[in-house]
Amino acid sequence: MKDLVLSLIAEGGALAGVPFSLAAPLVMVAFGALVVFGFVLPIAGITSWLERRVWARIQSRIGPNRVGPQGFLQWLADGLKNLLKEDIIPSAADKWLFSLAPYLVVVGFIATFAAVPFTSSLIIADLNIGILYITAVTGIVVVGVLMAGWSSNNKWSLLGGIRSAAQIVSYEIPAGLSVFPIVLLTGTLSMQGIIRAQGWAPWDWFFFYNPFTFAAFFVFFVAALAEGNRTPFDIPEAESELVAGFCTEYSGMRYLLFFLEEWGNLYVIGAIVTTLFLGGWQVPAFTDNPMLLAVAQFGTFFLKAYFFVFVAMWVRATLPRVRVDQLMTVCWKYMVPIAIVNMLGTAAWMLFVPETLGRLVQFGMTGLGAVVVVVFFRRVRFHLRRANLKPSDYYYSPII
Amino acid sequence: MAGYFSNIQETVTSIFEGMSITFSHFVRRPYTVQYPDRIPIPIQDTLPFRYRGILEVDLEICTGCLACERACPIDCIVIEAKKDKQTKAMMLNRFDIDIAKCMYCGLCSEPCPTGSIHHTSQFEGADYSLESMLRRFVKTPVAAYKPSKGPETDPEIVPFLDRGLRYLDDFAKPGGSSEPGEADAS
Known part of the structure; x- marks a missing residue:
């Protein structure tokens, strides 16, 4: 990104003469808007x-x-309908918090796209703490949800908001612990760095690296679903008991923003899972044309990520x-211990398992996956x- | 401790099994009938012969006996039949059925001697005004049908009478005609 800005403000560039401190935010806002309106919103809608x-x-x-x-085009029709609907704010609601909450939720999810890779070169910001950043900004969502639940001044909303807070805070722990094995293996938190440490072939993916990363994948995916309030963990908006949970009092576009987050978050989950465990955009080097290679990488990454969106729908x-109690049982009694075992197991694996044996295990795990x-x-x-x-x-x- | 691991094993296998069941539904044909516009044949043609849709009167075989008017429990049928002084024929001046009132009980079609008044398979009666729900079958006064002594010979009336008698016979059978697609869609 910095190179792009520098080339733009250099002699003959589109922004020649503009100081760097002005050009950098301009380019970043433009690129961010392109990603949000050209990719995130259509993806969430579709x-x-x-x-x-x-x-x-x-x-x-x-x-x-x-x-x-x-x-x-159903998603366009739905979006248009909700834009035109009346935006009702209950008279007993805390007006400011009520209006603000949906935006915090959406910001929490759109901000993750800053570190989500698309190809080997196309990423808004290849942060050296990428995966940590994504875990952190996803935490903003819980603030928005809790704010929505509290400010609605409605018992259902409040229960939904509190359930959601308890759920997201709990499930961030197994999700975070499941990232550790990958970070141990690669020694980096950068999304691109994690992808570069893997290969295009399934046996080079961390998914099949050893039994511990294999288990870590499932723990991470389930925890990510729970963080995204997806069924079977959608108790914050459980229709049968809480009407619509924290968004009971919302209407029109504000209501839709919560669902934009839910659907868009599916792609984020898929993208993170793909990055951490499934080799990201890695394709065999079949051509020298960088443009063609970028298209192939984008397609590979997108298909892998979208496969998990499909799996989430299917689940x-x-x-x-x-x-609620089962939710907490699953998290604290099962997923957290498994995640810790995965982390310690991977660390021990790195110490004690020789490379040739590790290689054999990779092929064996891939075969096991095929058998499954x-x-x-x-x-x-x-x-x-x-x-x-x-x-x-x-x-x-x-x-x- | 054994329960702990068996719980994990049970969770994994039961989710695996459940996912395979739901996946198998991807290759099954949806049951949805996309009424009204995306169906292979009109839905009216799939209904049984005695389906109780909107009422219709075949004036060609109506005898003007007023049996249906008397049978109607909610008086949605209004008939004016008078004997013409000169021709000695029964003249039908008015035969109105208020579809908005009709409750599709079928009591009018049971006493009809010729099967003139009968239910059709039409059921799409939505309209913008109540007045248009009033079906006026007599536009200009017509002579009522006078049953002949022997079998009917008039070729214009025979098909109507055949249909009407079949309608009545069908009702007399305990199970009725169970074959769909025989209903007259007119």
């Missing part, structure tokens, strides 16, 4: 549409398919909501056969 379609198909429904081709359609996938699809086939479907009951096309 995710909302895709989630409804995926969810519908799992429930043998169709989902929104009327607005635009296959309902693809949401599968698992029931956990109870095969077993999974055999189970899927088993369930399809057990359902005794007629040939006309099968429908493979996503278009309907």
Whole structure:
């Protein structure tokens, strides 16, 4: 980013003559706005549409398919509708905090994009504390949620806000502890540095590095889902008990901002998981053309990250909501100890396991992963056969 | 301690199993019927013959006996039938059915001797005014149908009468005609 600014204010650049202290914020704001409006908002919107379609198909429904081709423009219609709706602030609410809360939530999630990589060169700021920064700014979300719950002056909102605070604060611990094994292995907190320490092949990913990082992946993913208030951990907005939780009193665009955070956060989860465990944008060096390579890297990273967005939708359609005490049990009795074991295990692994054996374990873990996938699809086939479907009951096309 | 690890194992295997079940639904055809515009055949054609939709009267075979008017529990049928002094024929001056009042009980079509008044398979009756729900079947006064002694010979009336009698017969059967798609969509 700094090089870009320097080249812009140099002789013949677009911003020639502008002092660095002015040009740097300008370029950063412009680039940030480009990322937010060109990438984050469409991704969050499209995710909302895709989630409804995926969810519908799992429930043998169709989902929104009327607005635009296959309902693809549904998110634009929903956004427009919510923009035009009246923004109601309850008279008993704390007006300032009530208005401010959705913005804090959105800021907490959009700020993470500053350190989320897209390709080997395209990243807003390759901070040397990237993953720590992301963990930190995600914490702002809990302030916004708690603020929303408190200022609404509503029992449901307050319960939702407090549940959310307890949940996010608890689950940050296993999430943070699951990052440690990767940081131990790479010796860096920079997102790009972590990706560069891996390779394009699955056996070079930290996912298959050893049994401890394999477990750390699942602990991190579950903890990230819980931090993002996703089902099965969506007790802060549990419809059946708390109406809409902390956003009960919100309406119009402010209400939508909470959901923008929820859907956009899915991509952030996917991106972090991809970066830490799945080799990020690593592609085999098949060409010398830097442009082509960047496109391939972007595609690889995006597909990997979006696969986990899909998994989150799929989990949401599968698992029931956990109870509050179960939520805390899962976190403190199971995930935190497992995460600590993962961290200590990885440290011991680095000390005691020779490189050749480690290499063998990587191949073995990759084979194990392949076996799990095969077993999974055999189970899927088993369930399809057990359902005794007629040939006309099968429908493979996503278009309907 | 054994319970601790069996809990973990149970969680992992049951989630794995649940995810495979939900994934298997991706390749199944959705059950949704996209009424009204994206269906292979009109929904009216899939309804049974005796489906109780909006009422209709075949004036060609109406005898003007007023049985339906008397049978209607909420008086949504109004008929004016008078004997013409000169021609000695029963003249139908008015035959109105207020669809807004009708509760689709079917009591009017049971006593009809010819099956003239019958339910159709139409059910999309939404409109902007109550007045338009009033169906006036007699535009200009017409002579009522006079059953002939033998079998009916008039080729214009035969199809109506056949249909009407089939409608009545169908009702007499305990199960009715269970085959869908026979309903007259007119």
